[in-house]
Amino acid sequence: MKINTFKRHLREGTKNLIRNSWMTVAAVGAVTTTLVLVAVFLMLMLNLNQIADNIESDAEIKVFIDLSAEEEDIDELGQNIEEINRVEEHHFSSKDEELEALIEDLGEDGEAWEMFEQDNPLNDAYVVQTYDAEDLAGVASTIEEFSNVDEVDYGSETVERLLDFNQYARYIGITFIAALLLTAIFLISNTIKMTITARRDEIGIMRLVGAKNSFIRWPFFIEGMLTGVIGSIIPIALVLGGYHFLYLNLSDRLNFQFMELLPWNPFAWQLSLMLLAIGAFIGIWGSVMSVRKFLKV
Amino acid sequence: MIEMKNVYKVYDNGVTALNGVSTTIKDGEFVYVVGPSGAGKSSFIKMMYREEISTKGQVSINHVDVSDMKLKEVPFLRRGIGVIFQDFKLLPTLTVYENVAFALEVIEEHPKKIRRRVMDVLDRVGLKHKARFIPAQLSGGEQQRVAIARAIVNSPKIVIADEPTGNLDPETSWEIMRIFEEINTSGTTVIMATHSKEIVNKIRRRVIAMENGKIVRDEHRGEYGYED
Numbered sequence: 001m002k003i004n005t006f007k008r009h010l011r012e013g014t015k016n017l018i019r020n021s022w023m024t025v026a027a028v029g030a031v032t033t034t035l036v037l038v039a040v041f042l043m044l045m046l047n048l049n050q051i052a053d054n055i056e057s058d059a060e061i062k063v064f065i066d067l068s069a070e071e072e073d074i075d076e077l078g079q080n081i082e083e084i085n086r087v088e089e090h091h092f093s094s095k096d097e098e099l100e101a102l103i104e105d106l107g108e109d110g111e112a113w114e115m116f117e118q119d120n121p122l123n124d125a126y127v128v129q130t131y132d133a134e135d136l137a138g139v140a141s142t143i144e145e146f147s148n149v150d151e152v153d154y155g156s157e158t159v160e161r162l163l164d165f166n167q168y169a170r171y172i173g174i175t176f177i178a179a180l181l182l183t184a185i186f187l188i189s190n191t192i193k194m195t196i197t198a199r200r201d202e203i204g205i206m207r208l209v210g211a212k213n214s215f216i217r218w219p220f221f222i223e224g225m226l227t228g229v230i231g232s233i234i235p236i237a238l239v240l241g242g243y244h245f246l247y248l249n250l251s252d253r254l255n256f257q258f259m260e261l262l263p264w265n266p267f268a269w270q271l272s273l274m275l276l277a278i279g280a281f282i283g284i285w286g287s288v289m290s291v292r293k294f295l296k297v
Numbered sequence: 298m299i300e301m302k303n304v305y306k307v308y309d310n311g312v313t314a315l316n317g318v319s320t321t322i323k324d325g326e327f328v329y330v331v332g333p334s335g336a337g338k339s340s341f342i343k344m345m346y347r348e349e350i351s352t353k354g355q356v357s358i359n360h361v362d363v364s365d366m367k368l369k370e371v372p373f374l375r376r377g378i379g380v381i382f383q384d385f386k387l388l389p390t391l392t393v394y395e396n397v398a399f400a401l402e403v404i405e406e407h408p409k410k411i412r413r414r415v416m417d418v419l420d421r422v423g424l425k426h427k428a429r430f431i432p433a434q435l436s437g438g439e440q441q442r443v444a445i446a447r448a449i450v451n452s453p454k455i456v457i458a459d460e461p462t463g464n465l466d467p468e469t470s471w472e473i474m475r476i477f478e479e480i481n482t483s484g485t486t487v488i489m490a491t492h493s494k495e496i497v498n499k500i501r502r503r504v505i506a507m508e509n510g511k512i513v514r515d516e517h518r519g520e521y522g523y524e525d
Contacts, residue, residue, distance in 0.1 A: 005405050202388055208346075209451070210376035211403035213368075 005215075013222030020195040024227065027191040031231025031283060034184035035275050038177050039235050042271060043243060045173040050262050052166040059133045061140050061154040064123040069148040078126060080146050086135040087128055095122040123150055133163065181282055188227060188286030192220070196290060203294050213295045220291045221284055228283025229276065236272040243268045298323055299345055299455070299486070304354035306340050306510075314340035315351070316510035322488065324454070327481045329497050330490040331521055332507035338490040341507060342457050345488070346378045347371055358455070376404055379448030379456040383463035385440045387432040387447075393419065394428040397447045404451070418450045422476055438469030445476055449485075456480055458489040467495065474500060497521040 017024045063081070065074055074092070081090050093101075099120050103110035116122075130139050136154045144152045196203075206216050247264045299322040306315035314337045322328055330338045343349040344356045347363045356363050363374060387396050394415060401411045419425045422442040432440050441461060448456060458477070462470035474496055481487045491497060497504060497520065504519030505512055514522065 002405060004408060008402065201386065205386060205388065205399070206403045207372075208375060208380055208386075209400040209403060209447070210372040210374075212372045215403060215405070 009218040009222055012219035013226065016195065016199070016219065016223050017226055020198075023191050023195045027188045027227045027283075027286075028231045030184050030187035030191070031228055031279050032234050034180050034282070035232050035235035035279055036238060037180055038278065039239050039271065039275055041173050041177055042274070043239070043246075045170060046267070046271075047261055048166050048169055050260065052162055054260055055133075055162060059130075059136055059154065061128040061130070061136060061143065061152060063126040063128060063143050063149055064151040064153070065125060066148045066150045067123060069124075073148045074124065077146055077148050081126060081128055081143060084139055084142055086130050086132070086139055088131045090126050090128040093125045093127050095120050095124050098122045098125055181278070185282045185286040185289070188224065188283060189290040192223070192287050192290040196294065200294065203291075207295075216295060217288060217291060220287045224283040224285070224287025225280050226283070227287065228279035228281065231283065232275045232279030235275050235279075239271050239275065240268050243271075298359055299488075300355070300357045300360075301344065302355040304344060304351045304356055306337075306344070306349060307352045314510055315344070318354075318507075318510070318512055320505065320512060320515065322486060324486055325481070325484050327478075327487045327502040328489070329502055329504045329519075329521075330488065330507065331492070331497060331504060331523065332513075333523065336507040337510040338507055339459055340510075342459060342488060342490055345455070345457060346375055346380055372404075376451055377453050377455065379445075379451070379453040381441070381444050381448050381456070381458040381461050383460040385432070385437075385444045385464075387440060387443055389432055392429050392431055393424060393435070393443050396432070396443055397450050400447045400450050406451075414450055415446075418446045421449075421479070422446045436469070437465050438472055441465060441469075441473055442476065445473070445480075449480060453485065455486045455488070458487070460490055460492060462491065462493055462496065470496060494521040494523070 063077075065077065069077075078090065078092065081087060099113065099116060099122055102122075103113050106113065128139065128143070130136055140152045140154050143149060203216055244264050247261055251261045301318050301320050304315050304318045305313070307313050316337075318337075318341060330341060332338055340349055344351060344363075345358065347366065351364045354364075358374065358377075361374075366374065388399065391399065397415045397418060398411050401414065406414075416425060416428070419428055422445055424439060424442055424446065427435065427439065432443065435443070441464075445461075456477070461477075462473055465473065470493065477487055477489065478500070501518040501520075504514070504516050504521070506514035506519075506522060
């Protein structure tokens with residue numbers, strides 16, 4: 001395309017936005033509303049994913065060893081664990097190491113435990129990791145049968161429930177986002193269709209004197225893209241500001257529960273870029289859809 | 298050359314507009330298309346710039362079958378044909394100059410060429426001095442001259458006019474006809490659907506008369522032949 005032609009399309013596209021300012025406000029509003037909802041859903045969904053991933057990869061079985069077990073017994077137990085099929089890795093953690101880890105995990109509250117350092121009440125343990133979070137239950141029950149095992153712990157309920165919940169949340173989220181996007185495209189297309197009647201004669205003459213369909217479509221393409229991009233400004237501002245706020249206020253509290261949120265940078269930027277792209281996409285689609293009717297034959 | 302072979306046109310609502318039309322129009326001819334309202338005149342000429350597509354039969358322009366044409370090629374067909382309507386179809390917010398230039402801009406003509414050719418063609422229709430006016434400031438005859446200027450600015454080989462004098466008083470109509478004759482003299486084929494008995498009978502040219510979607514008469518230097 002020649003540079004002059006492109007300038008003309010740009011001029012025509014923006015002119016139409018300004019000339020039909022109320023329609024523009026309506027279309028931009030539709031994009032903004034949609035993207036705000038999409039942003040909230042994406043923030044929730046992607047963070048849930050992240051938390052689930054964390055838990056999945058952190059998921060391990062802790063095998064507490066009987067206090068009465070001798071060193072040979074402990075070695076034998078280690079052998080037995082190694083022979084289980086789905087075990088990826090296991091290592092021994094002495095009761096002193098366990099106490100140290102506990103004190104560290106609890107942070108300030110951990111100080112109270114320091115007095116036990118002289119007389120450690122904890123068990124020695126094996127920490128077992130499986131290839132897949134789904135294998136945890138099976139491997140845990142196998143280990144439970146071995147001798148010298150005091151207790152086996154793998155946070156069974158929590159892990160399974162969270163994995164299930166995450167799965168449902170993902171389906172619902174994707175369905176909801178798809179529905180929102182289609183609604184927005186429909187709204188934009190209808191809004192632009194209303195303004196198009198005024199441009200009907202212009203399009204008719206363009207066709208009559210031999211303008212190519214692509215030439216006629218370009219200003220609409222640009223108009224749609226601008227609608228989408230302008231419509232994504234507020235959602236992006238909300239994501240950049242709002243997520244920052246949320247992250248500052250929530251992440252410490254969640255960290256204590258061993259859950260990590262996606263860090264503001266780069267997540268908020270990536271999400272913003274995504275919103276910009278989605279905005280431009282639905283704007284273009286809605287706009288080009290509305291002009292299609294006038295270009296047939 | 299325009300050729301039609303046994304052309305039928307049936308619209309979606311069941312109306313048969315063309316009922317087996319065959320004719321040949323050679324380069325440089327001047328042809329009137331006459332007949333009562335609803336005889337199929339408009340459908341007949343719309344076939345030529347592919348505003349309508351034949352239901353059956355062949356329409357070819359310079360040996361290219363237009364009913365068969367790819368959608369992408371249609372704009373290039375239309376660049377070789379200028380079309381003029383009874384209601385002018387000017388864009389009301391654009392000046393005379395802009396209305397004519399519009400036809401060249403949208404086919405991506407070079408800006409320098411546009412300026413020269415628009416001024417040339419406005420001179421030909423006698424409206425150079427009103428280039429900055431908008432259509433509402435012009436008389437009907439002047440508006441039609443702008444429309445003609447727009448139709449011929451790309452130097453088409455064929456000019457098609459659908460009742461171009463239908464909205465104009467007799468005196469203005471003669472001015473318009475003078476321009477059409479000039480266009481025709483320079484070698485351009487002119488096809489004009491009309492209801493004007495005075496014009497057809499005074500400026501004698503080939504007459505194609507249509508009734509009920511058929512050509513009922515085709516005469517060299519013919520008469521209008523209807524009492525309106």
